[in-house]
Amino acid sequence: MSSHDTxxxxxxxxxxxxxxWALVGIPLxxxxxxxxxxxxxxxxx
Amino acid sequence: xxxxxxxxIVAGPGYSRWLIPPAALAVHLSIGQVYAFSVFxxxxxxxxxxxxxxxxxxxxxxxxxxxxxAAVLGTWxxxxxxxxxxxxxxxxxxxxFMVGSAGIATGQLWLLYLGYGVxxxxxxxxxxxxxxxxLIKWFPDxxxxxxxxxxxxxxxxxxxxxxxxxxxxxxxxxxxxxTEPGAVASASALASTFxxxxxxxxxxxxxxxxxVRVPPGHGDDSTAxxxxxxxGALVRASKAIRTPQFWFLWVVxxxxxxxxxxxxxxxxxxxxxxxxxxxxxxxTAAAAGGFVGVLSLANMxxxxxxxxxxxxxxxxxxxxxxxxxxxxxxxxxxxxGSSSTFVFVxxxxxxxxxxxxxxxxxxxxxxxxxxxxxxxxxxxxxLTAWAAAGVAGPLIVNGILDTVGEPGNxxxxxxxxxxxxxxxxxxxxxxxxxxIKPVSEDHFDHDAHAANEDRISTRKEAVR
Numbered sequence: 001m002s003s004h005d006t007x008x009x010x011x012x013x014x015x016x017x018x019x020x021w022a023l024v025g026i027p028l029x030x031x032x033x034x035x036x037x038x039x040x041x042x043x044x045x
Numbered sequence: 046x047x048x049x050x051x052x053x054i055v056a057g058p059g060y061s062r063w064l065i066p067p068a069a070l071a072v073h074l075s076i077g078q079v080y081a082f083s084v085f086x087x088x089x090x091x092x093x094x095x096x097x098x099x100x101x102x103x104x105x106x107x108x109x110x111x112x113x114x115a116a117v118l119g120t121w122x123x124x125x126x127x128x129x130x131x132x133x134x135x136x137x138x139x140x141x142f143m144v145g146s147a148g149i150a151t152g153q154l155w156l157l158y159l160g161y162g163v164x165x166x167x168x169x170x171x172x173x174x175x176x177x178x179x180l181i182k183w184f185p186d187x188x189x190x191x192x193x194x195x196x197x198x199x200x201x202x203x204x205x206x207x208x209x210x211x212x213x214x215x216x217x218x219x220x221x222x223x224t225e226p227g228a229v230a231s232a233s234a235l236a237s238t239f240x241x242x243x244x245x246x247x248x249x250x251x252x253x254x255x256x257v258r259v260p261p262g263h264g265d266d267s268t269a270x271x272x273x274x275x276x277g278a279l280v281r282a283s284k285a286i287r288t289p290q291f292w293f294l295w296v297v298x299x300x301x302x303x304x305x306x307x308x309x310x311x312x313x314x315x316x317x318x319x320x321x322x323x324x325x326x327x328x329t330a331a332a333a334g335g336f337v338g339v340l341s342l343a344n345m346x347x348x349x350x351x352x353x354x355x356x357x358x359x360x361x362x363x364x365x366x367x368x369x370x371x372x373x374x375x376x377x378x379x380x381x382g383s384s385s386t387f388v389f390v391x392x393x394x395x396x397x398x399x400x401x402x403x404x405x406x407x408x409x410x411x412x413x414x415x416x417x418x419x420x421x422x423x424x425x426x427x428l429t430a431w432a433a434a435g436v437a438g439p440l441i442v443n444g445i446l447d448t449v450g451e452p453g454n455x456x457x458x459x460x461x462x463x464x465x466x467x468x469x470x471x472x473x474x475x476x477x478x479x480x481i482k483p484v485s486e487d488h489f490d491h492d493a494h495a496a497n498e499d500r501i502s503t504r505k506e507a508v509r
Contacts, residue, residue, distance in 0.1 A: 038337075
């Protein structure tokens with residue numbers, strides 16, 4: 001294990017972490033949804 | 046430029062390591078667009094009045110450049126740190142779109158090759174490896190989970206880019222309806238779409254570059270405390286490529302990717318051919334398109350799920366699963382795939398999830414073998430296996446299928462020789478994985494190793 005603190009104890013604002021995840025999560029969710037819609041054709045098409 | 050250096054981006058006390066995966070994802074979601082390049086194919090063929098093969102070269106050049114730039118620039122990325130690398134990647138990727146757009150607008154295909162293929166491809170290679178070593182250093186306890194999250198983004202990027210590009214083309218060319226078979230967008234709409242994507246991706250990647258930090262103590266490689274491999278190994282990239290372990294792993298990655306491409310390359314015509322009787326297939330074109338979507342999801346989720354699992358069961362057993370179980374599944378697909386669409390889809394889904402998992406787990410495997418000293422640079426060199434498989438996979442499958450006819454007009458039995466060939470390819474990878482043993486001490490960087498040991502004991506004493 002390294003010397004640096006890589007544990008989950010943090011002083012970073014949870015809002016910043018949430019914002020960062022939203023920034024990548026929202027486009028990814030859009031892509032997943034669009035793909036699920038397309039994939040549904042396998043079962044209905 | 047000093048604000049970009051590794052020493053300038055050392056995290057302060059308490060900086061959350063959970064900001065690093067989104068930073069990595071911002072890059073990987075952007076460069077993952079490359080796997081959605083096919084949405085432009087019809088429009089580009091029409092725009093340049095050329096063949097599908099000539100347009101296909103754009104993607105091939107980009108993937109080859111990805112492998113080459115990752116291999117050649119891996120050491121630079123490792124030494125410069127993730128922020129400088131992400132910035133370079135963002136600029137190359139954005140510039141690639143701009144130059145490509147100029148090529149489309151002026152009807153100069155060579156500019157598209159140079160822009161998207163060469164410049165963009167360099168951005169792909171730098172971007173792909175830029176966060177990997179940093180993630181492993183932030184998550185020494187769960188390297189598979191950390192790299193799995195980022196590399197999942199590469200799969201996810203295509204899921205975003207495909208519908209987004211279709212929407213942009215429709216905005217710039219109101220006559221373009223992506224759902225109509227053979228729909229093509231105008232050259233000006235294509236050029237505008239490229240410019241828009243270039244700007245959006247550059248901004249998105251720069252946000253990732255702004256967020257990323259290296260862990261405390263990692264501002265200078267010569268004084269950083271590195272996580273050694275499982276047997277205490279700390280090996281430099283120049284030495285790693287002289288070890289049998291590196292080349293066995295190269296073969297493992299090559300075989301895993303080659304076998305996956307065997308299905309991915311022909312997915313839509315393949316499912317229709319497997320269920321063809323008397324000339325007609327019971328699987329519609331829409332359902333075949335849905336199958337491609339299902340495989341994209343399996344590819345993406347496999348990257349995260351299997352790579353995370355490897356933290357628990359170990360890297361070697363995980364590749365035993367990818368290659369050994371994958372081999373059996375491929376065999377079942379060849380022999381019984383046509384028995385029902387459920388069986389066919391279920392087998393293909395697991396096989397493609399293993400394909401994705403193979404990409405995502407390999408950085409953690411390298412960390413176990415060589416330690417974190419130059420793991421990013423070693424990973425870059427290993428990615429030449431991907432570039433090679435990207436050429437070999439389609440060559441093998443298309444070469445075999447060409448002898449029996451054209452995909453889209455075949456039956457299940459016609460695929461058997463190609464699928465059984467892939468069983469053989471996976472068997473070679475399986476054996477190569479079994480041959481991987483811990484790296485000999487002869488290859489360790491003894492100076493770095495001794496200095497690292499000193500730093501670890503000093504820290505332990507300080508803690509007491």
